[in-house]
Amino acid sequence: MNARLSASELEERLEDLLEACLSSRRTAAALVPGLAALERGQQDFVLHWAGVVARSSAELAYQFAAAAPRALAVLGERGAEAWLVQAMDVYDHGSMYAASAALKDLTGFVRSWDAQADAVRFEDAGRVLELFLWGLSGRRLRVAAADEPWTDTETVYLPHEVTLYAARNRNFLVYKAMAALAWAQCRFETFAPALGAAVEASAHPARVRRWLAFLEAVRLGAKLERALPGLARDMRVLQQPAPDARVAAAAAPLADPDAPLEATLAALGAVDLARAPPAWPYVVRLHPERAQEVREARIGRERETFRALLGGLRDAEREEGGAPGAGPGRFEARVSESAATGERTVELFLDGAAVSPPADAASLMQSILQDLGTLPPEYLEPAGAGAYAPSTPAGAAGDDGAAEAEAGAAVYDEWDYARRHYRRGWCVLRSRDVHPGDPAFVWRTLERYRPQIASLKRTFEALRGEDRLHRREPYGDGIDLDAAVAGLADAAAGRELPERLFVRRHRTERSIAVMFLVDMSGSTKGWINDAEREALVLLCEALEVLGDRYAIYGFSGMTRKRCELYRVKRFDEPYGAEVKARIAGIMPQDYTRMGVAIRHITRMLAAEDARTRLLVTLSDGKPDDFGDGYRGEYGIEDTRQALVEARRAGVHPFCITIDEQARAYLPHMYGAANFVLVDDVRRLPLQVAGVYRRLTA
């Protein structure tokens, strides 16, 4: 852990930050005593926020820094942050005077903050609920915050906070019930066309929507009773107010766990639309038209993804079997349904033999089954290398000359899938350093992920080689009994007593060299770029604990003659201020000619002296270049080929792809490499370190 900042360091930092409002009566030194006693983490917290506030008002920042130690003591960091943010709000919309009053009223704020303590906020519950939903069978649903709870069959929208009850766990239960109900809507066919039709056919669509939402909560409640009995039991306390006699009678048939959507539509006819349905706190609203749109887009997309997966599966089976084209490569699927739970499972067969699809195919198949109830024949046509119509890439024909070699540049071949040959000396690649960026980025990232970094470091520490006894050493910390005994036996037999009779403690070398190759193309602009940089910061922090040799490079460029590799950290460079500034300075550039970058990095890695060589690429999954036909199949096939070459050179490639929409071609492109798909950019920073941990555990 970092040491506390000393009084003089604090004073210096504060003088920098608050310069504009300091005078002989108002000195940075006056703030120091309060801050010097804080933990380093809290000191960083105060300096960070003082810097943020100072951009609006140095005066307010000064007052904040003065009051912060007490605020931290009574509120903790989260509370102190909320206290400051509300004062800044006041400043933005009112006056300095009002803002300063808001800061000073710490006691008043503490009171309202305590009252809020029972509230459960989406930011606290969202991740847990998402994992909870992923544990349930069926399509993988994401969660997001919105003004009201509803689902479009891919994302479950949940309210920003739940404050209904005076107990946190009760409020959390409301969230959980909403999430489970939304899952059940997707799982048990709430969004069949009849639902939308019922809304459209009505003269009072808003009322119908509201009633359908309630009745579906009842119908799906019976299904939850079967699928998630523990939750259904917990949920009963939320089913208030109780329906009146008429509503209860109308909803009675919905208590049958096998009731279909039609039962809900029938019950709709028996309620009084003019009155409001019972206001159960977890009812999930219905937007059939939005669900329909999402469903239509999904069906086409998932078909292509699934076919590509089969293509990859077929390739893999053939490689394993050793005989290319051993069978006709025909897939069959058998869908069966469990009578007890209604769960559907699929078994896949390739040329009559059962094959187990990759793990990520399972949720995809479930998703397709949820939409269509079966896997139609056209889904079972594998797509992949053979499926691309061979054609010469546009623009490549007339421009056939090998690239000129020049000083400081490296020249590489490129794979042309249409010719099934390399284009010799086709790409020219230059290396340069990343222009340093704002070091505050690194610092803010460290701040933001402080607890996660601490836990990452702990897990990485566990990976570190442990002390181990080396036996039969010529000298050491103790006697090697085995060796001594064997030696005595030798001596007794008249041979010479050997010399290596000691044991020595030694830290085992992991002997890993890992190269991270980061996509710096223009398509990463925005969130992806931020996430990449944050990921690198977290990774470096964790790797420093581990002691593995690592290097980081970025890549981009425009056209085959201007491929660029950006140095962020060389193998022999320490993770210091310069490297940090370069991580911060990683900015989106031009295009993504991925093959040449992989080839160059492979060559560098192969020269490293290590037992295990690892190449981890981080990209947004779209190989693309300007003008000369790299986009599309050509780029995909070249990237695939470059990864095959890497493997042959003894490098283990692993690809991390950030893609909001699972792309169909990925399994094929990454054929030789393992890969993960990160479909939520926010997850990236932690996932990269997690992937690395698993790869080298």
Added chain:
Amino acid sequence: MDTRAHSADQYLVRSEPYYEPVGDEVRLFEAAHASRVPVLLKGPTGCGKTRFMEFMAWRLGRPLVTVSCHDDLTASDLVGRYLIIGAETVWVDGPLAAAVRLGAICYLDEIVEARKDTTVVIHPLADDRRILPVEKTGEVLRAPPEFLLALSYNPGYQSVLKELKQSTRQRFVAIEFGHPEPALERRIVAHETGVDEGTAERLVRLAGMTRNLKGNGLDEGASTRLLVHAGKLVMLGVAPRTACLAAIAEPLTDEPETLAALNELVASVF
């Protein structure tokens, strides 16, 4: 110089172990044994590989020598070493040499965990030479026809450090183990623990949920073994939710959010 012999007796499996076949594995194993081809058991931890080996040893009437490999396990741990007993130096066979002499089934559990030099002694045993050279005594042990080498390996580790080398794996017949089908897994859990059908069903359902989290929060879903542990706790009177947290959720992860999500899944099922 004296040599300490192992007796076959101590390695015999005397009563029939409870084992539910999940596929063709029994026939495959018998065929491999008959044709003297070593066997590679692939699959995640806790899915019945060890139990299967005990069952097959019993069925074939062969002694079973099991070695749990770990990262300090060296070739000489497997082959043998000299000890001083009284005033004499005595050669003592390691488990592998003992198994070869006894014509036993030798099961090296989690072979990738062992030091790399162990593969050197395994290779000549795993091809048609079927020999074990004992460097220190100058002996070359020839495996009798009944001897069989079996390794287990968990391909679920994505670690590049723990990949089984092609030169090793291509000597083996591979039998793949996965999580048993729900109906079968319910039977196993009920039989192993004595819990009622309803509880077994819920345990298996919960296991399925954790397996859905593999790769997203969890490195591995709950194995049959964990279900058996939870079931045993339940039979001792521990409340099901508590039993599942202690025996299933906590062993799977330390990550607070994932653990919280597992807790919610447990509370949804029980």
